[in-house]
Amino acid sequence: MGPPPILGFAVRLSANPVAGTDAVPPWSTAGRAVPVHAESRGAGQPHWSGWVLTGASGGPVLACQDGVRVLLAGELYHRPALRDALGETDGETSDAELLLACWLRYGRSGLRLCNGRFAAVVTEGQAVVAATDHAGTVPLYLRCGPGGVEIATEAKTLAHRSGGRAPLSLAVSGTESAPGFGDVRRVRAGTAVTLTPGSTAATSMRTWLPPQHRVIVTPDDAVRRVADTLGEAVRTRLGTPGGAVTAVLSGGIDSSSVVALASGSNRAVETVSLGTDAGDEFAAARTVAEHVGTEHHEFHHDSANLVRQLPWAVAAAEITDAEVLEYLLPLVVLYRQLPGDSRRVVTGYGADIPLGGMHRATERLHSLDAVIADDMDTFDGLNELSPVLGGLAGHWTTHPFWDRDVLELLTSLEPGLKRRDGRDKWVLREAVRELLPVATVTRPKLGIHEGSGASGMWSTLLRDAGVAPDEIPAVKDAMSVEIHRRVVGEQEPPDDVYFDTVLHGVLAGRTSAVVGR
Ligand code: IOT
Ligand code: MG
Numbered sequence: 001m002g003p004p005p006i007l008g009f010a011v012r013l014s015a016n017p018v019a020g021t022d023a024v025p026p027w028s029t030a031g032r033a034v035p036v037h038a039e040s041r042g043a044g045q046p047h048w049s050g051w052v053l054t055g056a057s058g059g060p061v062l063a064c065q066d067g068v069r070v071l072l073a074g075e076l077y078h079r080p081a082l083r084d085a086l087g088e089t090d091g092e093t094s095d096a097e098l099l100l101a102c103w104l105r106y107g108r109s110g111l112r113l114c115n116g117r118f119a120a121v122v123t124e125g126q127a128v129v130a131a132t133d134h135a136g137t138v139p140l141y142l143r144c145g146p147g148g149v150e151i152a153t154e155a156k157t158l159a160h161r162s163g164g165r166a167p168l169s170l171a172v173s174g175t176e177s178a179p180g181f182g183d184v185r186r187v188r189a190g191t192a193v194t195l196t197p198g199s200t201a202a203t204s205m206r207t208w209l210p211p212q213h214r215v216i217v218t219p220d221d222a223v224r225r226v227a228d229t230l231g232e233a234v235r236t237r238l239g240t241p242g243g244a245v246t247a248v249l250s251g252g253i254d255s256s257s258v259v260a261l262a263s264g265s266n267r268a269v270e271t272v273s274l275g276t277d278a279g280d281e282f283a284a285a286r287t288v289a290e291h292v293g294t295e296h297h298e299f300h301h302d303s304a305n306l307v308r309q310l311p312w313a314v315a316a317a318e319i320t321d322a323e324v325l326e327y328l329l330p331l332v333v334l335y336r337q338l339p340g341d342s343r344r345v346v347t348g349y350g351a352d353i354p355l356g357g358m359h360r361a362t363e364r365l366h367s368l369d370a371v372i373a374d375d376m377d378t379f380d381g382l383n384e385l386s387p388v389l390g391g392l393a394g395h396w397t398t399h400p401f402w403d404r405d406v407l408e409l410l411t412s413l414e415p416g417l418k419r420r421d422g423r424d425k426w427v428l429r430e431a432v433r434e435l436l437p438v439a440t441v442t443r444p445k446l447g448i449h450e451g452s453g454a455s456g457m458w459s460t461l462l463r464d465a466g467v468a469p470d471e472i473p474a475v476k477d478a479m480s481v482e483i484h485r486r487v488v489g490e491q492e493p494p495d496d497v498y499f500d501t502v503l504h505g506v507l508a509g510r511t512s513a514v515v516g517r
Contacts, residue, residue, distance in 0.1 A: 009051065141187070147198075189208070244344070249271040325480055
């Protein structure tokens, strides 16, 4: 199994039937667009229209029963347990059908049961519910208007339709305004928003919150729990038995753990690493690939050319945060370079957030936990785990460290299990010690933006254009905002947006702002 049946959607739910079908939305995800159309069956039920993006072939787009309709992009990861709880005996049930069964039994609360990587729309009676998974790993956007409510997995498909309309100043419960648009709202992580077409009134329900408490368990117990929970999360992300899996491997402890656990499931795993003239981690990745026995490939890239692909990263992530874009850019470049399409890709992304891995200089435990709590409070909206990052090259990515059970466990472990014996991410390193070479288990963290030279090269290009060192962060931010305006707001193809043109435009704007002051 490669990608799941549905990768994304842009649908409209309206009180009155909609004539005809709009043009295919300008999404970045590669896939086949299939129209969705479902007429109301009375009782004020909304009409559905719009498009879904399919990866694999076949299958109905909407799951329907007893007046409830479910659209689900992405996938669930605890199907056997969910099937048991629902008394489902049919092993072939699709994830949309499982969510439907869950809804019929538990109502909206059924969303609280789901551990997956998904965005969903459910209609029942007059109500329209837009829901994200626990961590909002499939971004979900909506816009309410007099004609109904539009819901989509890419903001640009809604910006496309706003046609310069004045922003509505409404604050829909459970949503935040999406960067760059007045009237497009992003559904928060772990949230289900209930709306009625034609009305701006909404209610929201949280389906998950990051744990605030910390648990004390013995080191042995913690190590065992991490090994079991992470092993299960990797196993459930590998797709159908025998299917091919690709892992993006840096040779750091996070991605190496995923590779070792994936290979342990009797699975042929292909590992891929990206490096540039400005830096690479090839030797570390090769050590792991040889130890575990994967088919391994290295992708060499020119660092200046890598940075010039920034518009692709902005189009995929739909964010304006330059620091986060530096993390995502090398991955987007790597996904675009992978031969073939429809790969199932596992990553080690996100492990550093609950384990405090980005804060290796933080000496004292009490501040380690403070930064972990802060990172767990602020991830929402950064879209670091968005499927569009790989989806623009036709691949489906999934992130075992942000599995609901793994994330909850790692976040809640007391910080002394994360920093221990002078080592960061101690509990994870111990959990996979037997599976990996000693050099990998003890290897200090190197961020992807450092390892690939992406952030250094972006700075170099700015310095070469005359930007003073203390101005670099502000110029990176301004460039990100301008690229976002063009590729998301105006839906320009990323290849039509030149890095150097944007840079010179930003610098000219800054000069005139200073002169005009
Ligand atoms: P890093 O942890 O270095 O990389 C994330 C994942 O990208 C790795 O686990 C690996 O699967 C893949 N990867 C990294 N480098 C390469 C490479 N050269 N070739 C192939 N694959 C590679 C930033 C970071 O340091 O990435 N990510 C942090 C979180 C950032 C902070 N965000 C936040 N506070 N909201 C992380 O937790 O992964
Ligand atoms: Mg990492």
